Amino acid sequence: MEVPDVVPVAPAKRGRGRPRKTVVIDLDPPDVVAVPKRPPGRPRKKKPPASPIEAYPSSYGDECNIVVPPPPKIEVYGKNGRIIDITHEMRSDLPIFGSPEGVGQLLRLSVSMKNGSLYNISELKLITHTGTHVDAPGHFYDHCFDAGFDVNSLDLDLLNGPVLLVDVPRNMNITAEAMESLNIPRGVRRVIFRTLNTDRLLMYKNQFDTSFVGFTQDGAQWLKDHTDIKMVGIDYLSVASWDDNVSAHLVFLEGRDIIIVEGLKLDDIDAGSYSSVHCLPLRLVGAEGSSHKYYSMTMKHA
Ligand SMILES: [Zn+2]
Numbered sequence: 583m584e585v586p587d588v589v590p591v592a593p594a595k596r597g598r599g600r601p602r603k604t605v606v607i608d609l610d611p612p613d614v615v616a617v618p619k620r621p622p623g624r625p626r627k628k629k630p631p632a633s634p635i636e637a638y639p640s641s642y643g644d645e646c647n648i649v650v651p652p653p654p655k656i657e658v659y660g661k662n663g664r665i666i667d668i669t670h671e672m673r674s675d676l677p678i679f680g681s682p683e684g685v686g687q688l689l690r691l692s693v694s695m696k697n698g699s700l701y702n703i704s705e706l707k708l709i710t711h712t713g714t715h716v717d718a719p720g721h722f723y724d725h726c727f728d729a730g731f732d733v734n735s736l737d738l739d740l741l742n743g744p745v746l747l748v749d750v751p752r753n754m755n756i757t758a759e760a761m762e763s764l765n766i767p768r769g770v771r772r773v774i775f776r777t778l779n780t781d782r783l784l785m786y787k788n789q790f791d792t793s794f795v796g797f798t799q800d801g802a803q804w805l806k807d808h809t810d811i812k813m814v815g816i817d818y819l820s821v822a823s824w825d826d827n828v829s830a831h832l833v834f835l836e837g838r839d840i841i842i843v844e845g846l847k848l849d850d851i852d853a854g855s856y857s858s859v860h861c862l863p864l865r866l867v868g869a870e871g872s873s874h875k876y877y878s879m880t881m882k883h884a
Contacts, residue, residue, distance in 0.1 A: 657850070668774075668859075669714040670785055670847045672873065676713050677790045679819045684788040685712055710871035711819070713785075716741070716863045717842040719835045720870035722828065731838055733872040734865045740812050740841055745772040745859035747851065752778045755823040756797040758804035766809055772859060774815035776848045784818050785845060796823040802833035806840070813861075815843040 659665040670676060676685045693703035710733075711717070718736055720727030751760050756775060766773060777795045784791050796816060797805070805811055814821055814834060821842045822830030834840045843861060863872035 666851055668847050668851065669874070670845060672708075672713050675788045677785065677787055677819065678709060679711060680790055682789050685709070688712070708873060710866065710869045710873065711844070712873050714843070714845040714847065715871050715873045716861065717821070717831070717835065717844065718870045718872075719838045722831045722835050726835075726838065727870055730868075732867060733863045733869050734867050736841055736863060738862075740771065741843075741861035741863070743772060743858055745774060745813075745815075745856050746770050747774045747776060747848070747853050747856065749853050750775050750777045750795075752781065755795045755826075756801040758798075758800040761801050761804040761808070766811065768810055771810055772813040772815075773809075773811050774817075774843075774846060774848065774859075776817055776853065779816075779818040780848050783849075785847065790819070792824045794818040794820070794824065796820050797826065797830040797834075798823055799826045799829040799833060802826075802830040806833060806837075812839055813841050813843065815846050817846050817848050819845050 657667050659667070672688055674685055674687050678685045688708060689704045689706055691702060692705045693699045693701065695702050711721075716733055716736060718726075718733045719731040720729075723731075746766065748764050748766065750756055751763060754760055756777070779785070779794050782791075784794055796818065797814075799822075802822070805814070820827055820831075821834065821844055822828070831842070834842055861874060863874040866872050
């Protein structure tokens with residue numbers, strides 16, 4: 583394609599084809615300077631009129647070699663920070679449960695423009711419990727796995743709606759005693775538990791850390807017996823503490839009516855009630871877990 587706004591500069595050496603040109607593309611902000619490449623002998627196209635629509639000229643083919651500034655890194659979107667992304671970036675240095683080495687390479691550019699292709703295509707290789715993700719009943723109950731209680735069977739109504747973010751006492755796992763102290767009212771169906779794991783930045787450490795905090799078996803049982811919570815969110819890779827990892831998961835997933843969301847990013851978000859949270863797992867048929875996008879509206883209830 584042609585670029586919009588062309589400013590001629592001094593011609594290249596004599597006898598070496600057409601003069602090179604510096605192309606200035608008016609971006610706001612900043613301006614971008616690019617130098618077009620033209621294969622020798624290739625016919626020149628007619629220059630189109632400059633157009634403000636051409637804000638992001640493509641480098642399709644080899645018409646030009648454009649330097650584009652990287653996009654801004656955004657965690658909060660909309661007017662007054664209306665939407666907060668509480669998903670961790672899918673990075674190769676994310677920790678993964680039980681491993682000292684982290685997630686490793688997630689993406690491979692299998693079709694590359696730098697290798698002559700007309701487009702780029704990446705492949706994704708992913709453990710389904712990478713980063714921010716959900717657990718389905720089939721994660722800990724094999725008969726549920728066989729019966730199809732996969733991430734595709736999870737109730738989207740439970741995963742989307744008003745949510746309460748609570749700060750858990752920092753000196754303990756989420757025991758029955760800790761749960762009782764939180765005084766979560768009946769009727770609350772979605773709760774995100776922020777723990778010492780957030781303070782310790784565990785999701786930013788490559789190596790899996792077994793000293794994370796999470797639910798004990800009696801804490802999970804207390805939640806089940808004394809609250810209406812059906813979506814349980816937490817800020818590290820397991821909802822259950824290291825010592826009770828299996829037993830607490832079994833309590834949560836036994837009834838197939840509680841959904842676990844793990845690995846949430848809760849660094850810069852206030853505790854309290856939020857008008858809605860949105861969790862949208864991939865429809866992975868047969869998978870007991872799925873990474874997903876997860877974000878929260880910041881509009882608080884009165
Ligand atoms: Zn999981």
